[in-house]
Amino acid sequence: MLSSRQRMNMSFNSFHLVNTYGAFGSIGRIRREVVIEGTDDDQLSDQTVWREYEFKGKPGGPRRLPRQWAPYHLRLDWLMWFAAISPGYAQPWLRPFLQRLLRNDRPTLRLLRHNPFPDAPPRFVRAQLYQYRFTTPAELRRDRAWWHRALVGGYAPPMTLSTPTTTN
Secondary structure: OOOHHHOHHHHHHHHOOOOOOOOOOOOOOOEEEEEEEEEOOOOOOOOOOOEEOEEOOOOOOOOOOOOOOOOOOOHHHHHHHHHHHOHHHHOOOHHHHHHHHHOOOHHHHOOEEEOOOOOOOOOEEEEEEEEEEEOOHHHHHHHOOOEEEEEEEEEEEEEOOOOOOOOO
């Protein structure tokens, strides 16, 4: 498993501190994230205000400090990362997850950091895809934001509990 990019590992071998194990052959240079939003508006319009669900570990709001959860593994956050990389990956579980948010399902909400609808469930939920990058030191000082994010587009259209289920 030795490659030219891993030669430095050889200098640590005698200390038995690190190894060349890796779950991924490579990590992409572009970070995309699926952001889940809800609204309690009865009708959708250009004026609809969408509120974001916050996850425990994955990037979300630009001003939120990046988290470190080692040695824990936040499974849902990890699944959301894969969903952003490959939309087909999320097909079996994303819709049921969104339906649980529409019910304010307590066990599901415990997997999240913040529920923007603590008193009553949202009427609609949707998922948007964003591209993230770390801000530069100058941007961090100026904007107090750790991330810069740009909307790529819709990921899952707005749905309600009465939205018909499609089958494949």
